[in-house]
Amino acid sequence: MPVFLTAEEYTILTSVCSRLIPSEDGRPGAIEAGVADYIDILLGAFAFDPPRIWGAGPYSGRHGGEAGFDEFLPLSPFEELAWRTRIEGSLGLTEREPNGPVVGLQQRYREGLAALGSGFPELPPSEQDSALHAHSEFATLVFEHACEGMYGAPEYGGNRDLVGWRSIDFAGDVQPRGYSDAEVSEP
Amino acid sequence: MSPGSTTARDFDTIIVGSGPGGSAAALALTEAGRSVLVVEKGRNHLIDLDDPQRLIQRFSNDEIKFGARHFLGPDPIVEPRTFRVSEAEGDRVHVGEVNSVPTTVGGGAVHADGKVPRFLEEDFRLRSERGPVDGAEVVDWPLSYDDLEPFYAQAERLIGVAGAAGSNPFAAPRSAPYPMPPGPAMYVARLTSAAAERAGLHPYPAPTAANSEPYGGRPACNNCGFCSFSGCPIHAKGDPVAMLQLALLSGRAAIWPETFATRVVIERGRATGVELLDQTGRRWVESANSVVVAAGAIETPRVLLLSGVEHPLLGRFAMFHFQTYVAGHFPQRLHVHRGRAVTHVHDDHLVSDSASLRAASAAGLPWIRGGMVEHAGASLPIEEAKLYPWGRGHSASMAASPMRDHLGALVMQGEDLPQAVNRVDLDPTVRDARGVPVARVTYGPHRHELVASEHYSGILTDVLTDAGAEWTVTATSPMPASPLTPYGDLISPIPASRHVMGTARMGRDPADAVCDPWGRLFAAPNVLVADSSVFPTSAGYGPTLTIVALALRNAAAFSEGP
Numbered sequence: 051m052p053v054f055l056t057a058e059e060y061t062i063l064t065s066v067c068s069r070l071i072p073s074e075d076g077r078p079g080a081i082e083a084g085v086a087d088y089i090d091i092l093l094g095a096f097a098f099d100p101p102r103i104w105g106a107g108p109y110s111g112r113h114g115g116e117a118g119f120d121e122f123l124p125l126s127p128f129e130e131l132a133w134r135t136r137i138e139g140s141l142g143l144t145e146r147e148p149n150g151p152v153v154g155l156q157q158r159y160r161e162g163l164a165a166l167g168s169g170f171p172e173l174p175p176s177e178q179d180s181a182l183h184a185h186s187e188f189a190t191l192v193f194e195h196a197c198e199g200m201y202g203a204p205e206y207g208g209n210r211d212l213v214g215w216r217s218i219d220f221a222g223d224v225q226p227r228g229y230s231d232a233e234v235s236e237p
Numbered sequence: 238m239s240p241g242s243t244t245a246r247d248f249d250t251i252i253v254g255s256g257p258g259g260s261a262a263a264l265a266l267t268e269a270g271r272s273v274l275v276v277e278k279g280r281n282h283l284i285d286l287d288d289p290q291r292l293i294q295r296f297s298n299d300e301i302k303f304g305a306r307h308f309l310g311p312d313p314i315v316e317p318r319t320f321r322v323s324e325a326e327g328d329r330v331h332v333g334e335v336n337s338v339p340t341t342v343g344g345g346a347v348h349a350d351g352k353v354p355r356f357l358e359e360d361f362r363l364r365s366e367r368g369p370v371d372g373a374e375v376v377d378w379p380l381s382y383d384d385l386e387p388f389y390a391q392a393e394r395l396i397g398v399a400g401a402a403g404s405n406p407f408a409a410p411r412s413a414p415y416p417m418p419p420g421p422a423m424y425v426a427r428l429t430s431a432a433a434e435r436a437g438l439h440p441y442p443a444p445t446a447a448n449s450e451p452y453g454g455r456p457a458c459n460n461c462g463f464c465s466f467s468g469c470p471i472h473a474k475g476d477p478v479a480m481l482q483l484a485l486l487s488g489r490a491a492i493w494p495e496t497f498a499t500r501v502v503i504e505r506g507r508a509t510g511v512e513l514l515d516q517t518g519r520r521w522v523e524s525a526n527s528v529v530v531a532a533g534a535i536e537t538p539r540v541l542l543l544s545g546v547e548h549p550l551l552g553r554f555a556m557f558h559f560q561t562y563v564a565g566h567f568p569q570r571l572h573v574h575r576g577r578a579v580t581h582v583h584d585d586h587l588v589s590d591s592a593s594l595r596a597a598s599a600a601g602l603p604w605i606r607g608g609m610v611e612h613a614g615a616s617l618p619i620e621e622a623k624l625y626p627w628g629r630g631h632s633a634s635m636a637a638s639p640m641r642d643h644l645g646a647l648v649m650q651g652e653d654l655p656q657a658v659n660r661v662d663l664d665p666t667v668r669d670a671r672g673v674p675v676a677r678v679t680y681g682p683h684r685h686e687l688v689a690s691e692h693y694s695g696i697l698t699d700v701l702t703d704a705g706a707e708w709t710v711t712a713t714s715p716m717p718a719s720p721l722t723p724y725g726d727l728i729s730p731i732p733a734s735r736h737v738m739g740t741a742r743m744g745r746d747p748a749d750a751v752c753d754p755w756g757r758l759f760a761a762p763n764v765l766v767a768d769s770s771v772f773p774t775s776a777g778y779g780p781t782l783t784i785v786a787l788a789l790r791n792a793a794a795f796s797e798g799p
Contacts, residue, residue, distance in 0.1 A: 070627040077632040104308050107297025108470040123295065126280055126495055127516045131670055132312040148668040149332065152314070179628060189627065197622035201635075202301040218635050220574070220618055223298030225470045228459025231421035234576040237569060 052087075053094030054156065055163075060086060062163045063192070065171040069178045070193045071200055078213040080196050088199025088208030089192070093156050095137060100124040103133055105205050113227040119205040155191075162188035248274040248491070251511045252529040253498040253540060256344020257781050258768035259531035260477035261392070261788035262795075263484040266529075269796035272489045274523065275481075276513060279310045279340035281494035282468065283347065283478060289485035290454075292478065296347075296468030300619045303467040309339035309348055315670035316340070318535065320731050322681040323658065331731065332667055335678050336557070338533050338735050342494050343468075345533065345735060346476040346781060350464040350578040351446035353398055353476065353782040354609060355389050357587060358382040358409045360776040367589070367604045373654035373683050374554065376773045379745050379754035382409050388786035393444075395483075396785065397452040397475035400444035407439065407584045420449040420458055423576040425567070425645040426612040430581040432704035433612075436696070440583040440612065446476040446781070447577055453479050462574040465615050476781060499673060500544040501528050501764060508764045514671060529792065531767040534737040538661045538770065539676040541741065546760050548751050552661040554739035555678065556775040557732035558608060559651035559686035560714045563697040565706025570642045578615040586610060586649060586693045587777045596692040605689040608650040608777025610697065616641045645706065647697040650736065651690060652777040654683045661740050680732065682715060736780050741770035756791035765795045 052060040064086040073079035080086070095101040100122045111117030125133060131145065139154025140146035165188070166181055173181065182189040199208025201215065203223060209215060215222045250266055252259045255277040266273050285291040302308045310316070318335035321327065338345040359366045361378040369375055390413045392398075400415035402408075419442035422430075430440035447458040447469075458473035472478060484490040497514045502522055510524040530537050538552040586593075586607030597605040621641040625634040634640075664677040694711045701709050714733040743766075744750025747759040752771050758764040767788040769780040776783070 071622075071631050072629060074629065074632055077636060079632055103306060104302045105297065105299055106295065107299060107302075108294040109297070119297065119299070128315060128495070128670070129280075129312070132307075132315040136314050145670065148670055148672060149317070149666075182627075193627045194623060196627075197619050198301055198305050201618040201622050202305075203299055206301055215618075217632065218618060218638065223463075224461050225298050225463075226459070228461045229575040231460070233572070234421045234423055234460045235427065237424055 052090045053097050055090050055093065055159070058168055059160070059163045060090060062166055062168065062170050063089060063159070065178065066166065066182065066192055067196050069175065069182060070189065070196045077217050080200060082210065082213045083200045083208050084210035085196045085199035085208050088202070088206055089159070089195045091207040092195065093137060093159060096134065098122065101133065102206065105203060109225050110203065110205070110223050112222065113224045115226045119203055119223070158188070158191060162191070248272045248525050250274070250527045250529060251276060251523060251525040252531060253511060254344060254531040254533065254536070254768065255342045255477070255481065255492060256531060256533065256768065257346045257477045258784045258788040259344070259529065260480040260484070261785045262529045262531060262765065262767040262792035263490050264395070264480040265789050265792035266796050267484045267487040267489040269793060270489070271796050273484070274525070275490065275492045276496040276498055276511065277342050277492060277494045278497040279342065279494065281342040281492065283342045284481055284485065286485070286492055289482045292472045294470070296470045298461055298463040298467070298470060300617045303463070304617065304619055309341045309468065311337050311340045313337070316675070317667060317669065318675050319664045319667050319677040321677070321679050322730050323679060328665055329667070329677060335731055336535065336735065336737060338737065342492060343477050343481070346474070347468045348466045349735070349781065350615070351474050351476060352443050352579055352582070352611065352779050353396065353446045354444050354582070354778045355409060356382065356776045356778055356783055357407060357584070360774065360778070363774050367606070370603060370654060370683070370685055373656050373685065375654060376744065376749070378773050379743055385786050385790060386410070386412060388790045389782065391789055392782055392785040395479050396446045396477070397448055397479060398444050398446055399449040401442045404441035405439065405584060407588055415444065417449045417452055420445065420447065420577055420580065421460065423573070423580045423613045425571040425573055426579070426581040428704045429612045429645055429647060429700060432700045433583055435703060436700050438583050438585045438700070440581045443579050443582045443611070445577055446474055448473045448475065458577060460576050462576060462578070462615055464578040476785070497671060498532070498540055500540065501530065503544055503546065503761050503764070506761050508761050527763040527765070527795070529765045529767050529795070531788065533768055534740045534770040535661050535676045535678065537766060537768055538740040539663065542663050543673065546758065548760055550742065550749070551751050552740050553657045553659070554655035554742050555659045555661050555680055555737070556653040556655055556739040556772070557680070557734040558736045558775060558777065559653050559682055559690060560732070560734050561649040561651060561690040561694050561697070562646060562712045562714070563694055563701055563709055564644050564646040565701035565704065565709040566639055567643050567645055567705050568707060571645055572642065573613060573616055573644070576613075579611040579613050581612040583610050586696070587652070593692060596688065600684070600688040602685055602688055605685055605692060606652040606777060607689050607693040608652055609779070611648045611650070614646045614648055616644065645701065645704065647701060649690070649693055649697065650734070650777055650779065651686055653775045654685050655739055655742070655774060656683055680715070681730070682717070687717060736775070738769040738772040738775045738780055741766050742773045743771040744773060755794050756787065757795065765791060767792060
């Protein structure tokens with residue numbers, strides 16, 4: 051089950067992501083990387099304690115050291131104010147709107163997915179693309195997050211089985227091993 | 238000692254800001270026997286304050302955390318700034334991120350890739366050496382390179398700088414070699430620096446505040462590539478960790494993170510303390526005999542304006558470096574994500590020559606000056622992915638990587654002339670989440686910067702082509718404003734350079750300067766400004782080492798009393 055989205059919203063989002071970063075010619079895309087999970091976990095970050103905003107580190111364990119990316123850092127009160135405002139919106143709370151109301155990511159996703167409609171996943175790809183172009187502001191928002199979910203650390207819910215990094219031959223986080231001097235200087 | 242548990246005058250001096258300037262001031266003052274309190278509005282992810290020998294391990298190779306999610310702050314949703322190119326645009330045209338240097342213990346140095354050059358002798362005497370320019374207030378500094386040299390040497394030892402003395406023919410004299418040899422050259426920098434040499438230029442290993450061997454109890458850099466805009470997971474970057482550790486180990490310093498300075502309390506030309514605001518909303522005045530403000534060249538004028546400091550030039554002469562990016566596409570993969578981000582630089586475009594004088598003359602300017610050119614530059618895949626259009630072909634673009642793994646860059650940090658119209662002031666209505674007026678930046682480049690960029694970008698394009706680039710592209714930041722220029726994007730009228738300077742310039746005459754030649758406010762001499770706010774001109778070099786050297790010099794003098 052998704053963390054924040056409804057099952058129907060999750061299905062629409064999955065289709066949207068698959069058009070933004072399609073699987074093509076044997077290369078993985080947003081579906082294989084689980085990009086919709088990355089976005090759903092961001093929208094539902096405060097369902098976890100600590101919230102899933104910042105992985106702790108310093109190492110993931112993929113290149114030595116103890117795995118620490120899958121623990122998350124507690125936020126300070128000021129940081130929690132920032133992230134709750136960003137995700138949930140200002141909701142009329144005075145402390146969240148010193149300069150006026152803020153529409154949160156949850157509402158933007160909810161409304162954006164509703165505007166595309168429950169029939170979106172069944173449309174032919176060309177019509178899906180037309181619908182996304184017609185809702186370009188929402189498409190741009192999802193695309194930015196899709197890039198993060200595709201090529202960011204897997205502990206945030208995307209880049210499943212490192213398919214994003216593997217498809218571009220990128221080792222990702224390499225601490226504490228690092229790269230040798232020869233790997234830096236030679237072709 | 239925790240915030241609020243103290244009584245009056247527990248500290249001789251309160252320092253606002255824990256970046257390179259505040260850290261250096263803390264060290265110099267504690268070495269002089271003074272007790273200091275450093276207040277930092279951001280969080281502490283750097284040093285175990287109970288056991289300063291131990292460093293916190295919270296930095297990681299994580300592009301989501303550092304690149305997309307504001308881990309080092311400031312988060313523009315709670316701490317916005319505003320921007321306009323000129324007063325003609327109205328109160329503001331942009332609210333949000335404007336030139337955000339980290340708000341965290343360690344300040345801007347935590348995210349910097351640690352290029353720490355000294356300035357040239359000419360940088361301290363630009364007016365005398367080059368002469369005036371219409372529309373700008375080019376001045377000499379109230380001190381010379383020779384005055385600062387011993388402090389440059391001390392700063393290099395403290396931070397731990399890797400470099401090669403004698404490798405830059407334009408460098409000013411040094412009293413000591415670099416504490417460490419240079420680290421390994423990036424592959425692409427080997428290609429471009431060889432081409433630069435063929436063009437008669439003089440590239441040299443970039444003086445870098447990352448250990449090339451174990452130094453100061455911290456390990457050697459292992460080339461992970463997450464240098465720019467990230468904290469170092471293994472603390473191989475020495476600035477400002479080393480100075481804060483030494484200050485804390487003296488037993489005469491405390492750091493209070495997550496503590497915001499709302500104003501310096503100034504009565505009849507004397508500071509008596511700082512009003513502080515903590516995370517719980519508690520507001521109180523902490524007393525002290527003197528105050529150091531080192532909050533960066535945007536936040537320093539903000540807090541001084543909030544403190545009621547009156548000087549017609551406070552906030553004026555804001556400068557950024559005018560950045561010229563020339564990028565070239567190479568047929569082979571360059572693995573620019575390995576290494577220290579920038580490993581070579583050249584300084585030739587800071588030095589006057591007949592070609593630059595001809596270009597200046599053709600544009601009706603007396604002279605032009607460029608800046609240090611950085612070879613290479615790191616780039617990571619999320620940043621790259623956002624550059625390609627969505628849809629079919631995106632994964633193919635990422636696999637082919639024309640905009641990252643095949644891209645070699647030369648970046649010039651061009652001299653930005655000081656103009657009175659470029660300024661930081663308080664936005665009339667926009668507030669941060671604490672309810673405090675935010676800084677508003679009003680900034681547009683002088684024609685000098687545009688002409689210099691145009692002239693030197695041609696030279697850099699030829700270098701990249703000779704190095705093997707199949708095609709090149711040139712961009713600048715800021716991008717000159719036009720109705721089509723978007724605000725807030727990567728390339729916009731808002732300068733992307735994190736090198737922020739001016740706004741409380743120092744000089745000999747209170748009619749021309751906000752601070753005296755030792756960095757003290759003319760309006761309140763027991764307030765020292767210890768960051769790049771005091772720079773009278775911008776030079777064409779990253780400001781960090783000069784911030785540290787000046788803070789060491791000025792804080793040592795300040796410890797003897799105003």
